[in-house]
Amino acid sequence: MKLKVYADRMSQPSRAVIIFCKVNGLDFEEIEVRLAKREQYSPEFKEINPMAKVPAIIDGRLKLFESHAILIYLACAFPGVADHWYPNDLSKRARIHSVLDWHHSNLRFGAAKFVLNKKLAPALGLPLNPEAAAEAEKILSSSLSKIESFWLKGSGRFLVGSNQPSIADISLVCEIMELELLDEEDRTRLLGPHKKVQEWIESTRRATRPHFDEVHKVLFKVKENLQKRQLLGTGASSGTATSHKTSLHSKI
């Protein structure tokens, strides 16, 4: 039975798993679980993941959720996945676990909360929450500084000093890509000071293309819609479907 990946490309961990599968040529079926339509709460999906979150996978008899656990499983279960994605070397592997664990309470927590409360909430029928956004910005800024000064220190272009990308690079970069939804001013304030972070995003994108751009298309579509929404009433609108790739190149 073919590997099934349940995902919504608007979810950053879903994108990480899909990009990993595509880059490594895994034979898989992508099944869309539309979060905007609350499909994650359907009885059918909760049989797969009772936590009602994407991504989740079914491989044979195994049902699995939590994107880091999925990425590790796929890297181990599918022969042909190059070692650099999840190295056999114990010390290298340990450092990848360390950055993935750190990610949960730092970059992930800060970025998701900031984007929601600063920009995305009205599109989901929720009010913006400046207080929550300010609190999240502290965590997000501190996380980006730590990536710049610690996780990207050394000569390697990728996390934990590696010359080749690992599952951690895909996971964390997909998270940071959420910042594309913000207004230019906010994104520049957050990412501007972090040159290594910007180079690392570009390195990860290059190492996983064309899949990285293709899987992120939906994010840029939503960004465009958010911008149109904001400009509504002025008669102006920005961007076109074909400008997405240009944005991706020029803005990060």
Place this chain on the structure above:
Amino acid sequence: MKLKVYADRMSQPSRAVIIFCKVNGLDFEEIEVRLAKREQYSPEFKEINPMAKVPAIIDGRLKLFESHAILIYLACAFPGVADHWYPNDLSKRARIHSVLDWHHSNLRFGAAKFVLNKKLAPALGLPLNPEAAAEAEKILSSSLSKIESFWLKGSGRFLVGSNQPSIADISLVCEIMELELLDEEDRTRLLGPHKKVQEWIESTRRATRPHFDEVHKVLFKVKENLQKRQLLGTGASSGTATSHKTSLHSKI
């Protein structure tokens, strides 16, 4: 060079790592980093973990932090650690990763925030925050329900249906032990409805004794001090050093 474990037994992930080392007879040196004295911010410790958190380890040339990453590393790097702690079987291992990842944003997040804002803050010179406590209680209650109904479903006494404990059992149970610091009423309200959770805590304690009780002694000492503080003025005080084990048996 002997494995060095930098820890404070008042930190739940520190306790998990120390218990794991002791239960598996690892040759290690425990080095106390006193959080109450802010020793985690010393330049010496930040050389080991720039995130200024415990636990952290040094093994040979490897410096490592994040307790889940440490537990996985130790289980793999030390021959003689029984397979059940971190199974070689890919599906079993994947499910352990899944519960450990889930832990970060659920049980861990809810329990730590609840205990701090409901009880511990004044002892740290901070004000109690009923609003934050109420918010955290929702996450904590939901997490305990999910452990009861999903992670402990099946016939096994341990997480993900296992008959023997894994690193995930130690990690999550050490987190729940923080609830010992709460008033009896709060702990009963939270844990009372969850019989399987209570049995699982006891199973994990039995599977790791006498180290579980010994490593948790400091927590019960702090609990006693908190109770004394609360009763100050009435002339009453509760518990003695020798009653800790009794509490551990009877209250969870």
